[in-house]
Amino acid sequence: MAHRVGIVVGVIVAIGLLVLAWAAIRPGPMAFAGKAVPLSGYSGHPTGVPADFQETDPLAHGRYLTEAADCQACHTAEDGKPFAGGRPFDTPFGTMYSPNITPDPQTGIGSWSDADFLKAVHEGIGKGGLRLYPAFPYAAYTYLTDDDVLAIKGYLFSLPPEKNVPPSNALMFPFNQRWLMTFWAALYDPNTRFKPVADRPPTWNRGAYLSEALGHCGECHTPRTPLQSLNNRRKYAGGMAEGWRAYNLSSDKESGIGTWSQDDIVNYLKTGHSLDRGSAFGPMAEAVHLSLTKLTPSDVSAIAEYVRSVPPVKTPDLPAPKSVPAPPDPAQGVALNKNPRGREFFAGACSGCHGWTGVNSLVSHSTLTGTRAVNDPTATNVALAVLRGASWLPPSGDIAIMPAFGAAYSDADIAAVSNYVTARFGAKESEITADKVRKLRETR
Ligand code: HEC
Ligand code: HEC
Ligand code: HEC
Structure with a gap:
């Protein structure tokens, strides 16, 4: 009897461990693609700069790779000097700030050796053994070759040093315990370099x-x-x-x-x-x-x-985008008595650029019909687009950009116009609330 109970308990424990292992261990990002081979034995040139990159200066190579890795986006505060840090990251566990990665020896990384830098970018371990949070995407950068990481360092060290001490992180317990990241990195940072898949081009x-x-x-x-x-x-x-x-x-x-x-x-x-x-x-x-x-x-x-080439995976709440334009007559489409505030706001502030059909033949890129955001029944990105507008001028030199409406309109107004837009132009009407818009307004 005791023997049989022992077997049953053993089986339950084994299943429990398997479930835990399944939950904790995740396939790598290229697991879908087939068998990977070591880079050293591969005849293609997947790393470094591409053949159609004209400049030969090593610093230009470092710059190209730094741009391809988009280090600047996270390491620059609004109106701050590039790479001088201080950009806030709001997480459910509190706020953290990116550090200064200019070559200033006191407040930046000017005193870091090549080995220090490699360890940070590949393993998430800062100078002096400081465990870094995965808001720094080192679990992706770990796939970079040593040569490419050091080319990035070379470029960063060629920039003017900036004195800047970003604010300290404000994370709640236990997330303010950096040593816990040791376990995270052990599970989720493979700490391996890129391996090509030989039977892919x-x-x-x-x-x-x-x-x-x-x-x-x-x-x-x-x-x-x-x-x-x-x-x-x-x-x-x-x-x-x-x-x-x-x-x-x-x-x-x-x-x-x-x-x-x-x-x-x-x-x-x-x-x-x-x-x-x-x-x-x-x-x-x-x-x-x-x-x-x-x-x-x-x-x-x-x-x-x-x-x-990435295999299809369904996101259950996203329908296929509707590609037929809405009727040109404002009285058709969404019923007149439905969402009158959204309709009024759209008529006054949006229809001039977007029209009532949603298709703009003059400024084609402002067409609303068929876009994912307008066909997203949570209306999250529509509301954010209306709150913040387009943040940069397109390189085509097109001067028609989307203005920001956040400062001039209330959360309820922005919720109303967002719901009007998805109902008129999308596959499925949204029901975003003023409260959700308020939260979006506050997110950084
Ligand atoms: C998605 C945002 C993001 C991107 C992209 C990013 N970083 Fe960071 N990085 C961070 C954050 C946040 C931290 C701070 C983490 C912490 O406090 O533990 C950090 C930390 C670092 C550190 C440690 C600095 C120190 O003082 O300890 C280095 C070095 C670094 N990043 C270099 C880079 C380089 C090089 C790139 C581009 C290849 C890059 N980062 C791209 C967000 C980012
Ligand atoms: C001055 C012209 C202008 C006005 C006014 C304007 N938009 Fe736009 N809108 C654009 C342009 C141009 C784009 C394309 C984005 C870009 O330029 O980067 C755009 C894009 C959008 C998108 C994103 C579509 C996508 O690609 O997913 C939404 C949603 C949107 N506008 C909604 C609105 C709403 C709602 C209003 C009124 C509150 C409004 N717009 C007012 C010009 C305008
Ligand atoms: C910092 C976060 C971030 C990174 C990194 C990022 N994206 Fe995006 N991407 C977004 C967001 C947010 C949107 C939705 C934008 C919108 O609705 O205007 C998006 C939209 C897109 C879309 C349009 C999807 C659609 O259905 O409309 C494509 C394509 C895309 N990204 C490709 C890429 C590729 C390729 C990379 C890597 C080279 C990449 N993204 C890296 C955040 C990111």
Whole structure:
């Protein structure tokens, strides 16, 4: 009898351990792609700068890689000096600030050796053994080669040193205990360098290096587990970035970008717009502006090739975008007595640029029909777009940009117009509340 109880308990414990291991251990970001081989034995050139990058100066190579990794976005405060740190990151556990990574010896990283820098970027261990939080995406940068990390360091050290001490982190217990990150890194930072997949084309492998090691797309576009690791079992199924929804990038045809052509993706990444697909706002606009617009044509095309190869994963709440324009007559479409405030706001502040059909043939990139944000029934990104507007001028020199309405309108007004926009132009009407808009307004 005792023997049988022992077996039953043993089996339950074993199953429990297996479930825990399944939950804790996650596949790597390229697990979907097939067998990886060591970089040393591979004949392609997935790392470093691409063949169509013209400059030969090593500092220019370092700059290119720093831009491809978009170090500047996080390490620069609003109106602050580039790389001097101090940008706040609001998390559910409190606020943290990015450090100064200019070569100032006292307040920046001027006294760091090559080994110190490699350890930080690959392992999340700062100078003197300080354990870094994964808000610094070292679990992606760990795939960078030593040469590329040191080229980035060379470029950073060529910049003017800036004296700046960012505010101290304000994290609640136990998240203010840096040593806990030792366990996080042991589980979720593989601390390995990039391995190409031999039976994929060299352009695909370059795209993988750019997307996984440098551009860290998954940090925003892959959902997270409760322990804040990337859930690569649902790779690219969509995540959150500073309050914005970073939508599904998998090849799912309804909720992902499976119907986007190679050119659609290339145009979006290169200019921040893609005709009938939408415009990049918020953190994606920043990635386009500071990073993706700096890449050579071959590199942007490689990223698109790689992204298109990611298997479909469905995001249940996102319907296929509706591509038929709304009726030109304002009295048709959404019933007149439904959401009168949203309709009035739209008539006064939006219809001049966006029209009542949602299709703008003069400024084609402001077309609302068919875009993901307008077809997202949470209306999160629509409300944020209305609150904050477009944050940068498109490189095409187009002067028509989306203004910010946050300062002049109440949370209730912005909720009303957002719900009007999704009802008129989207596949499914949203029900965003004033309270949700207030929270979005406060998110950094
Ligand atoms: C998504 C935002 C983000 C990006 C992108 C990013 N960093 Fe950071 N980085 C941070 C944050 C936040 C910290 C502070 C983490 C902490 O306090 O534990 C940090 C810490 C660091 C540190 C440690 C500095 C110190 O004083 O301890 C270094 C070095 C660093 N980053 C370099 C880089 C480089 C190089 C890149 C580009 C290859 C980069 N970072 C890109 C957010 C980012
Ligand atoms: C800092 C977070 C962040 C990073 C890093 C990031 N994205 Fe995004 N991305 C977003 C957000 C947020 C949106 C939604 C923007 C909007 O609605 O205007 C988005 C939107 C997109 C879209 C449009 C999707 C759609 O359905 O409309 C594409 C394509 C895209 N990103 C590709 C990429 C690629 C490729 C990379 C890596 C090279 C990348 N992103 C890195 C946050 C990010
Ligand atoms: C001055 C012209 C102008 C006005 C006024 C304007 N917009 Fe826009 N809007 C644009 C442009 C241009 C874009 C494309 C984004 C860009 O330029 O980066 C855009 C983009 C958008 C998007 C994002 C669509 C996507 O790609 O997913 C939404 C949503 C939106 N506008 C809603 C509104 C609403 C609601 C109002 C009124 C409260 C409004 N706009 C007023 C010009 C305007």
